[in-house]
Amino acid sequence: MPSHNTLEESTRSTAHDDDSRPMQLTLNVWRQAGPTEPGRFVTYQHQNVSEHMSFLEMLDVLNEDLILRGDEPIAYDHDCREGICGMCGMMINGIAHGPQRATATCQLHMRHFKDGDTITIEPWRARAFPIVKDLVVRRGSLDRIVEAGGYISVNTGAAPEANNIPVPKPNADRSFEAAQCIQCGACVAACPNASAMLFLAAKAGHLGLLPQGQPERYRRTVDMVAEHDKQGFGACTNMGECEAVCPKEISIDFIARLNRDLIRAKLTNPSGY
């Protein structure tokens, strides 16, 4: 058994470049030809899984086999495969992004599974995330929430000296915690109510904690919450499932902060909203 360090967790290894025996897995994968087609689970026997593979590489190898057999490969979203872009994501054995905490699907490695395991793979399921194909869902509803207020308005022209605006260190840290959100949608997928409240709270909190975010802080909160509801997401019931699966470990404390800002916006009408 080779020792592991972070470098070895890179995405280069294949099934045969190590001395450990390949794992054999049974995969139950949701297959759906198109948005309006009926979907079903299809079972695949995967004979050739290295523990060094990422979850997506494991699916890549399966897809190569499927293509060689003349079958349609499994569609899934992915891009950077470094856990920072937010494209990948699937329900793995009933947990968004799988069993490893603080890890996006692309950074989940097969060593967290055992030889002979059965793995059920499903797309994110929410009314606001319609299925495009197989494991790919449309997450534009999250973009609509950002468009509703996840920005600051600044005049164009010469960039001002950044240090002219002092930011308290704790605020900068908290803001950065929220800004780590990669918009993967795992919070929605894991929420028993398919609510996007953690996502929304992270986006609003990230800007609302900084001086540059103050002028639009309350308008932003009201507009983003309204858009969230309009997109067909459910309401938050404070279960904390989102926090548990978030690959960036964003805290539901941000949801409390969002609630506080919305109440303040409605009660006191600050910034003329």
Added chain:
Amino acid sequence: MIGVLTLYESTIGKKVVMAVTGLILFGFVIIHMLGNLKVFAGRAYINAYGVFLREVGSPMFGHEQVLWLTRIVLLVSVGLHIWAAYQLTRLDLASRPVQYAMRKNQEYGYAARTLRWGGVIIALFIVYHLLHFTTGTVHPRFVEGDVYNNVVIGFQNPLVSIFYIVAQLALALHLYHGAWSMFQTLGLNNSNNKRIWRGLATVSSTMLALGNISIPLAVMLGLLR
């Protein structure tokens, strides 16, 4: 202030309605339990407390006026709490039309999972409880004003006592998640104080269940007669 009226339009606003009415009802059940425990101080004491509840506020308020004002506030709170819960539940159920074939909960436990059905049990219990000890409709030998005897005779039926105990456990579970949710929804929760709010919800729901269950238990064990 017009904004307050539009608060209810959003899901968070509906949750604020749940939290504020929940806070009123949370305060009520604690005071109610403290009142209930006076049964251990004896017949004269709790019957005098019953008289006090009817005459409180005198001479500024007349007979049962404060009592009825309180009842109206509580009934409106219960109504709004259920109404908001109903609307939110419908939204939540609609937000995931296709369920997962496999789902493993990471965080939320029994209390959070049973919040809605627990609420239904509590609502049914409230109706029975009012018919039992307030109007006396379903009580075998109800005597208006004789609180002590009504309690003791009421709880001598083991089925009634068991129902009360089950309802109190449902209430404790409801508040274990509900009271904490209230602090979260009202935005009081933050990373510095979340353990205080979690602790407050745990301690208050446990004390409430223990305090209220002690009464039917004491009657069934023959300690109160």
